[in-house]
Amino acid sequence: MTLAHDMTGSGPTAVLLHSTVCDRRMWDPQWRALEKTGHRLVRCDFRGYGDTPASDVPYTDADDVLALLDELGVERAVLVGASYGGRAALDIALRAPHRVTALALLCPGLPDLEPSPALADFDRRETELFDADELEAAAELNARAWLGPEAGPAVHESVAAMQLGAFRLQSAAAEEYDGATDFDVPSLAGVRAPALVLSGGHDFPCFRASAARAAALLPGADHRELPWAGHLPGLERPEPITNLLTEFLTGPARRP
Numbered sequence: 001m002t003l004a005h006d007m008t009g010s011g012p013t014a015v016l017l018h019s020t021v022c023d024r025r026m027w028d029p030q031w032r033a034l035e036k037t038g039h040r041l042v043r044c045d046f047r048g049y050g051d052t053p054a055s056d057v058p059y060t061d062a063d064d065v066l067a068l069l070d071e072l073g074v075e076r077a078v079l080v081g082a083s084y085g086g087r088a089a090l091d092i093a094l095r096a097p098h099r100v101t102a103l104a105l106l107c108p109g110l111p112d113l114e115p116s117p118a119l120a121d122f123d124r125r126e127t128e129l130f131d132a133d134e135l136e137a138a139a140e141l142n143a144r145a146w147l148g149p150e151a152g153p154a155v156h157e158s159v160a161a162m163q164l165g166a167f168r169l170q171s172a173a174a175e176e177y178d179g180a181t182d183f184d185v186p187s188l189a190g191v192r193a194p195a196l197v198l199s200g201g202h203d204f205p206c207f208r209a210s211a212a213r214a215a216a217l218l219p220g221a222d223h224r225e226l227p228w229a230g231h232l233p234g235l236e237r238p239e240p241i242t243n244l245l246t247e248f249l250t251g252p253a254r255r256p
Contacts, residue, residue: 001047001052001053001055001059001064002067002068002071003044003045003046003047003052003064003065003068004024004044004045004050004051004052005024005042005043005044005045005068006024006031006041006042006043006044007040007041007042007072008031008032008035008040008041009035009038009039009040009041010038010040011037011038011039011040012038012039012040012076012077012078012101012254013039013040013041013042013069013072013074013076013077013078014034014037014039014040014041014042014077014078014079014080014249014253015041015042015043015044015065015069015074015077015078015079015080016030016041016042016043016044016080016081016085017043017044017046017065017079017080017081017082017085017086017088017089018043018045018046018049018050018082018084018085019082019083019084019085019146019231019232020046020049020083020084020166021083021142021143021146021159021162021163021231021232022049022082022159022162022163022232022235023045023046023049023050023051023162023165023166024043024044024045024049024050025050025158025162026082026159026162026232026234026235027043027234029234029235029238029241029242030234030238030241030242030245031043033242033246034242034245034246034249036246037246037249037250038250039078039249042068042072042074042077044065044068046061046064046088046179047059047061047064047177047179048166048169048170048173048179049162049165049166049169050162050165050166053169053173054169054170054172054173054176054177055173055175055177055179056173056175056177057177058177059177059179060091060179060180060181061088061091061179061180061181062088062091062092062095062181064179065088065092066092066095066096066099069099075099076098076099076100076101077099077100077101078100078101078102078103078104078249078253079092079093079100079102079103079104080103080104080106080245081103081104081105081106081108082106082107082232082234083106083107083108083109083146083207083231083232084109084180085106086105086106086107086108086109086214087108087109087110087111087180088180089103089105089108090103090105090108090110090183090188090191090214091181091183093188093191093193094183094184094187094188094190094191097190097191097192097193100191100193101193101253102193102194102195102248102249102252102253103191103193103194103195103196103218104195104196104198104245104248104249104253105195105196105197105198105211105214106198106232106233106234106241107198107199107200107203107207107211107229107231107232107233108197108207108210108211108214109207109210110185110210110213110214111180111181111182111183111185112182112185113206113207113210114206115204115206116204116205116206118204118205119204119206119207122141122145122204125141126138126141126142129141130167130171133171135164135167135168135171136160136164138163138167139160139161139163139164139167140160142159142160142163143156143157143159143160143163144156146159146230146231146232147159147230147231147232147235147236148200148202148203148228148229148230148231148232148233148236149202149228149230150228150229150230150236150237151230151232151235151236155235155236158235159232159235185213185217186217188214188217188218189217189218189219191218191219192219194220194221194252194253194255195215195218195220195221195222196221196222196224196244196245196248196252197211197212197214197215197218197221197222197223197224198211198223198224198225198226198229198233198241198244199211199212199223199224199225199226199229200225200226200228200229200230200231200233201225201226201227201228201229202228202229202230203229203230203231204231207231208225211223211225212225222252224244226240
C-alpha cells in the first residue's frame with residue numbers, strides 16, 4: 001500500500017509525520033512556510049488516517065514510510081514528527097540510520113511510556129466511547145484532551161474532524177491492526193543525527209517526561225519546553241513552531 005501523501009518544493013527532503021490525533025492536514029500551518037527553507041517537503045497519512053485506508057494485513061508505520069521514500073526515490077531525509085509521528089521517526093532512525101539526516105520531534109512518545117493517571121483516565125473514557133460507537137463524542141474528547149489553552153475554536157473543530165475521520169476509517173475495517181512497533185529506547189543513544197525535541201508545558205506529564213528522556217538519550221539534542229503549549233503546539237500557536245522548524249531546517253539539519 002502506498003501512503004496518501006503530498007509533495008512540494010525542491011532540495012533535500014523533509015518528511016512530516018502526523019500525530020494519531022490528526023492526519024497530514026495538521027501540517028497545513030507550516031506547509032508553505034517550510035517550503036521556503038529550500039527543502040522538498042513530503043507529508044503522508046499513516047494507514048487508517050486521512051486518505052489512507054485502514055490495513056487488512058499486519059504492517060508497521062516505519063516500514064510504510066521507508067517504502068514511500070523508496071517509491072519517491074528519496075535516499076535520505078529529515079524526519080519531522082509530532083507525537084506518535086515522532087515515535088515513528090525514532091523507529092525509522094534506528095532501523096535505517098543511514099537514511100535519516102536529522103530529527104525534529106514535537107512532543108514525542110516512546111514505546112515504554114508509562115501513562116500518568118490523567119492519561120490513563122483519558123484512555124478509559126476514549127475506549128468506552130469508541131466501543132459504544134459514539135465516535136463524534138470520542139473525537140471531541142480527543143480535541144479537548146490534546147490541545148493546550150492557546151488553541152481556539154477553529155483548531156478544536158479541525159482536530160475533532162481529523163480524529164473523527166480516522167475513527168470512522170478504523171471502525172469500518174474488517175480487522176484492526178496497529179502499525180506501531182516497540183524499540184529498545186536506550187539504543188537511541190546511538191542515533192547520530194542532529195535533533196530538535198520540543199515539549200509542552202500543558203501536555204500530559206508522561207509525554208513531557210518522554211520528550212525529556214528522548215532528548216537526553218539522543219547525542220547533542222536540543223530540548224526546548226514551550227510553557228504555553230499542549231500536545232499539538234504546531235496547531236495551537238503555529239508561528240513560533242514554524243520559526244523553530246525553519247531555524248532547524250536551515251541550520252543543524254543542513255549540517256548532519
